[in-house]
Amino acid sequence: MAEIAYWEAIRRAHDEELAHDRMVIAMGEDIGVAGGTYKATSGLYQKYGADRIIDTPISENSYTGIGIGASMAGMRPIIEIMSINFALLALDTLINAAAKIRYMSGGRASCPIVMRTPGGTAHQLAAQHSARLARMFMSTPGLRVVTPRGPLDAYGMLKSAVRCNDPVIIIEHESMYNMRGEVPDEETFRPLEGAEIVRAGTDVTLIGYNYSVHLCLAAADKLAAMGVAAEVLDLRALRPIDRDTIRRSVEKTHKVVIAEEDEATVGVGAEIISVIIEECFFALDAQPVRVHAADVPVPYNRQMEKAAIPNADDVLAAALKVLGRV
Amino acid sequence: MNASDQKRLLREMIFYRRFEERSFEAYMERKIGGFLHLYSGQEAIATGVLERAHCGSDYVITGYRDHVHALKAGAPAREVMAELYGKETGSSRGRGGSMHIFDPTVNFMGGYALVGQPFPLAAGLALACKHKGTDQIAICFLGDGANNQGTFHETMNMASVWKLPVLFVCENNLYAIGTRIDRSTAVTDQYKRVAAYNIPSSQHDGQDIDIVMAAATDAIAHVRSGKGPYFIEFLTYRQRGHSMSDSNAYRSKEEERLWMERDPLKIYGDRLKKAKVLTEKDIAAMEKSVLEEIENDIVRFAEESPDPRVEDLNKYCLDDQPDPRWIGPLAQGEHHG
The missing domain is CATH 3.40.50.920 (Rossmann fold)
Incomplete structure (x- = not known):
């Protein structure tokens, strides 16, 4: 059992899931060469390469849609959106597509994506970086929405989200990335349901x-x-x-x-x-x-x-x- | 192409036309609800392009005018018609309807009602093909109106940067719902617009299936060879309104008349007659057999199929058999902090 930071827990979950399944990829703005705004993917570009740790242009709706399309063909994309405020641009693909495709295809297609994003008020980032918006996703049938409060859930829920066959929205928080907590050394999954x-x-x-x-x-x-x-x-x-x-x-x-x-x-x-x-x-x-x-x-x-x-x-x-x- | 394939293609296009007309009748009888967008007039494009694809293996995706793309991709006609009827036996188990035909067993990945939404989904399907290292490609059919969405520009950019094996087929029928292209779009030649993203492209007559097939052969070869995306524009015209409530008041009768003369079924039928592949009598027999098949088999299947059970309303919202390792329940008291 080691005490690690929230961002390290997310990074570890990425690393383990990328190693476990070649169909797992990560995509988002600055997550690769730059290592991620909150370091959650640091070093993974060097380890897994540009085809699996994909630096995207600033096109939230369409790179999210590309992740969704890839998931329909068997991939397991972990999509990072740098701030939940920017996820408003991706609501069409998240809510009109990912949340509905299983249902409107009569269960014949599915979108096992993970969308991770920090959704909170940090430190004087002002109105367009401080919205929280969890309520928008929690009201949408066809999604799972989770909010890990510390490193153990940040690690174990991300791992479960990657394995789960549903689209999962993980809402993190700018003020928690450096928060520390104990995470078991052995591989651990934390359930996506349950208070x-x-x-x-x-x-x-x-x-x-x-x-x-x-x-x-x-x-x-x-x-x-x-x-x-x-x-x-x-x-x-x-x-x-x-x-x-x-x-x-x-x-x-x-x-x-x-x-x-x-x-x-x-x-x-x-x-x-x-x-x-x-x-x-x-x-x-x-x-x-x-x-x-x-x-x-x-x-x-x-x-x-x-x-x-x-x-x-x-x-x-x-x-x-x-x-x-x- | 040999004579038997030519006859098959003509019969397919006749079948698609009559399928759409029969669904229009069922709509007027209120057996089909919601919106119904018919493909009549554009048949040569889906038929010709997919004739040159590896249907069943290549991924196909499109917008809401999707019946014919699904059929040519390999979705059983009975199931597509049953979906229009909202039946449990339908392609999407009666949950999708006309605009959301799905058949992943043949890699037909759906019809979508958000204009332009299939662009990124198609690129994602292509990303998966590339990642798996198969020779599959993704083919995205959309209209000219979709090209004014942000997803068009965002996706063309990424597809080009990442050299994704995706063919974008633009069916330019000149109208975005009821607004003519020159009133909504600064560059009316759609194939020129992707030059901004360094994607090769071309423009062709979409009413002549031989031209469509020749163009698609080259475009698909480019995409399948690993050179990245290709954008192909076909000029076409829908013979009916955008959807059922559309009176076509925005189009001139003269324009409609000129395009009706360029009916893809007529162009191809006349060519085959001239080449002595078949006679007028053969075509009449073909029409008759198509109508019988649609009426006696396909419509009958749809009409006799059961509705979905209302008790299953919540089915398919999420994975109905989730793995408890990922979902829970959560053991209380195992963790504090």
């Missing part, structure tokens, strides 16, 4: 995904110091949502906070609250609270950016609210 109880507790459930799990964990530490045992639930997969694990946690704690880095409207929190109401409305002792971004494009100014994006204290305040402590 995870990251920290067990009895008094309140803090639900997060992607980077917001870390906000929940930090808030749980502060709550513990106040004598509150918070349970932290990482959704892990935004599509499909693990309704059972959410229900079981809410039936235990009876109180819920959902932390999302995105804006609230038609978002992850809205969906999770709907799930809770449908699954276990009468288990609730208080109305659920969403922690979310301000309803604005993300501003450049550092202070304004911080104000727009939720932090651990916001999660703490929300928890105290559902606990009736404010």
Whole structure:
């Protein structure tokens, strides 16, 4: 068991899957000679060559479409889009093609692609580099959407995504690439479905995904110091949502906070609250609270950016609210 | 080409015309729903190009005017008609309809309703062929209207840079839905546009199947030899509207009349008669046998086939038999942090 960075975990998954199956290729902007904007493919061009680590032009919709076409003929492409904001350009091929081809062909064709992309607010990158957009993909039938919160899932979910026969969207986060965590030395696969109880507790459930799990964990530490045992639930997969694990946690704690880095409207929190109401409305002792971004494009100014994006204290305040402590 | 192949090709084109006309009738009877885009008038292109391809091995992909491409690529006519009827026995199990015919058993990889979307998909199929080191190629059929999408330019660029074995067949029927090419497109000769991407190209008459086959032979040889993509433009005309609700108000009667005279079935039939390959009587017998086959076998199969079961609504959304190693369930408590 070694402690490695999130980007190293992604790189290792690429390396192992490329070695395992010649049909696996990686494609994206600057992933080859340059090694990837976040180093997630560094060194692989030298190891596997230009035909398997493909530097693409800045043509997101069509290089994604090329990956999809290749997948229909037996390839296993890992497509990197440098920022989820740029994935808007590839929505036609991702949503109109990859998500629908299996269905509209009556199950006769399939698109086993992986699309990886960072989707979060980093550090003053301003409005056109800071959108999160997970909600757009999680609302699309025919896709799987996962949000690894640390190196183990970043490694093990990418490996599972490559092997899986469905199109999988992996949403990473600029602020997590250097985050470190333990990953087993032996080959490990992490499932693409299933929420995870990251920290067990009895008094309140803090639900997060992607980077917001870390906000929940930090808030749980502060709550513990106040004598509150918070349970932290990482959704892990935004599509499909693990309704059972959410229900079981809410039936235990009876109180819920959902932390999302995105804006609230038609978002992850809205969906999770709907799930809770449908699954276990009468288990609730208080109305659920969403922690979310301000309803604005993300501003450049550092202070304004911080104000727009939720932090651990916001999660703490929300928890105290559902606990009736404010 | 020997006489029996010539007769077969004429019969195929007659079959495609009557197949489309019969589906039009079924549409008017409301047995076929949605949109229906007919290929009548353009038959020489799909028939001629694919006659020169390795159907069943080469990948073929196109837009929503896809019935004839699927048929010539090798999709059973019964299944294509059953798909138009939305039946479980259809090419896409009744889930796709007219615009989304698929038959991966013969490498016909679909019809797509997003104009220009097949460009990158075709290049991806070609990338897979190249990667596997087979002698397969990908053939992408699209209309002139698709060339004004970004995917055209993006894909031509990548296909050229990566020397992908893909043949782009542009069926220039002069209208992007209802807008004439000179009103929408700065360069009306489509084959000239790929010069910007260093892709060899040529323009030909798309109404004469002999010309189509000769041009396709050269283009396919280029692509299969590993020299990279080729773009071939055929000038043609659709005899009917864009889809069913189209009155053709944007076209002049004189223009329609001139192109109707250049009917690919007539051009080829007249040539074969003149060459004494067959007589007017032979063609009439051919027509009769085609109509009987379509009515007694193909339409009957479609009409008698069952609808998909509504209980199967969620089938085919994702892999219906996923491997639990990749999907889960997740064991709780094995990991914290």
